[in-house]
Amino acid sequence: MTQADCRAQIAAHDRAATESPRRVEFIGLLALMMAVTAFGIDAMLPALPQIGGALVPDDPIRAQLVITSFIFGMGVGTFVTGPLSDFLGRKPVIAVGLVLYAAGALVSWAAPSMTTLLAGRLLMGLGASGPRVTVMAIVRDRFHGAEMARIMSLVAVVFMVVPAIAPSTGALIMHGAGWRGIFLFYALFATLALSWFYLRMPETLATAARRPVRLAMMRDALREMARLPVIRLSIAIQLMVFGMMFAMLSSIQGIFETAYDQGTNFPLWFMVIAGASAASGLLNSHIVMRIGILRIVRSTFAVQVVLTVGMLAVLALPLPRQVEFVFWMIWASSVFMQTSLTVGNVNALAMEPVGHIAGLASSLIAAFATIGSVVLAVPIGLASDGTPLAMALGVLVLAGLSLVLSWRLREG
Incomplete structure (x- = not known):
């Protein structure tokens, strides 16, 4: 492919990427992707005493590891999600991340022991790293300069609401379905987010602009x-x-x-x-x-x-x-x-x-x-x-x- 062909492909891709979705929906989609991380941490907070009492009654303080195992998995995943999104495109990395997130939630939901629960949370964290890193790249793909800063600030404003409501959401779910119900909520949340994202968000990185992982x-x-x-x-x-x-x-x-x-x-x-x-x-x-x-x-x-x-x-x-x-x-x-x-x-x-x-x-x-x-x-x-x-x-x-x-x- 010649350099002119590459430029033409990228230009055509950029035109297609700006057609859908509309800006309000675009911001909502990106805020939803970022909310995956915040909900993954903060909605668990009210459930820690019940998890400790159910799985580690002799040492309930270990329930705190439910939070840090998720964060550790997210940190490990961050090493690779950025380069992979530059190589494969943005949508596949987010899709795989949300699938891992939902799978980890189901493992945690069925966990018979704290060890299994922590393994599920680690998997959830690995999955959350996909949306966490790739959202920034999607904004960079479509916007530049002051407009990029404006879009990110709007996404951030929406995202700021999540930590405030996540514990209340977790407590409400736990009241009706117990602490395991929160993990079913995570799986459903990830599935709905993936469906909306994949149906409405175009790939923002043209094939000609992708870089191999070296x-x-x-x-x-x-x-x-x-x-x-x-x-x-x-x-x-x-x-x-x-x-x-x-x-x-x-x-x-x-x-x-x-x-x-x-x-x-x-x-x-x-x-x-x-x-x-x-x-x-x-x-x-x-x-x-x-x-x-x-x-x-x-x-x-x-x-x-x-x-x-x-x-x-x-x-x-x-x-x-x-x-x-x-x-x-x-x-x-x-x-x-x-x-x-x-x-x-x-x-x-x-x-x-x-x-x-x-x-x-x-x-x-x-x-x-x-x-x-x-x-x-x-x-x-x-x-x-x-x-x-x-x-x-x-x-x-x-x-x-x-x-x-x-x-x-x-x-x-």
């Missing part, structure tokens, strides 16, 4: 990234921030129930926390150009350290539980807000020197940060005794280290 390319990219201090620092900071957030996600329901007797109201309180996180993300988008990335990142970590020291002081004082709960809500919200104010900014710094391999670099950074965060989150979560103490100590160490590393970052 291990040598990944090796060279890893070597180039390893030589750049900003990449190393970004990965280290992101894995610590994600480590704090995933440890919090793993233990937050137990803390609400055990320490504050708010297990029944947990979905509503989590909605407040998720709302604060979404608001901080919107705040960041409005102030980052005026204040600068490094000032926001360093200030956020400094505030997190101060708030965590304050939380530890509150835990050491003989305060009424209702008063302590107010401080807990403020501090727990700050951990999620920290993620919104730092991860995107740090990642933007990391991507500046690797624009020529942006897709591959983005996948590798996300994979390393996600997998590394699980290594940190699991021991912090399992150390929980039902109070915020272990969580606060873990956050103090990780936020402090992140603050130190952030002073080694440089813009430009």
Whole structure:
């Protein structure tokens, strides 16, 4: 095929890709793909005590691994989904991902033991990595510049709603069908999402624009990234921030129930926390150009350290539980807000020197940060005794280290 033929094929493909679906439906489809990940984590939170009581009654704290096994699988899958979508096209990678997600949900639904359940959750995470990575590529295929940023911001606004409603959705399903019913919901959700996506979303990557998967390319990219201090620092900071957030996600329901007797109201309180996180993300988008990335990142970590020291002081004082709960809500919200104010900014710094391999670099950074965060989150979560103490100590160490590393970052 000549170069002119390739250009003609790509142009014809681009015209076809813009005909369907309409923009509102396009945004809805992409938000739905991203919701697969959020529902896969947050809808499980109300069910952790019941899962622990049913499958590991002698050590119910191990139910937290239902969250981190999903995240670990998603991190592993992120290594390959980006390059595969460049080689096979966007639709096949998302389709395979959603099939794996549904299959993992069915394995988890039928699981007779915690080991089988964790295997199913790992498979779900692997599947979720397909939509997680490929959605960004689809937007890059169809839009550019300010229009691309506008579409992604609209998708993000829709996506922000999901963490707020997912625990309530999980609790509602569990009330009617038990904790196993949540996994049937996952399988149905993935099936419906796949059907809608495959029927309405055209392939956005023309055959002539596809690139074969080359291990040598990944090796060279890893070597180039390893030589750049900003990449190393970004990965280290992101894995610590994600480590704090995933440890919090793993233990937050137990803390609400055990320490504050708010297990029944947990979905509503989590909605407040998720709302604060979404608001901080919107705040960041409005102030980052005026204040600068490094000032926001360093200030956020400094505030997190101060708030965590304050939380530890509150835990050491003989305060009424209702008063302590107010401080807990403020501090727990700050951990999620920290993620919104730092991860995107740090990642933007990391991507500046690797624009020529942006897709591959983005996948590798996300994979390393996600997998590394699980290594940190699991021991912090399992150390929980039902109070915020272990969580606060873990956050103090990780936020402090992140603050130190952030002073080694440089813009430009």
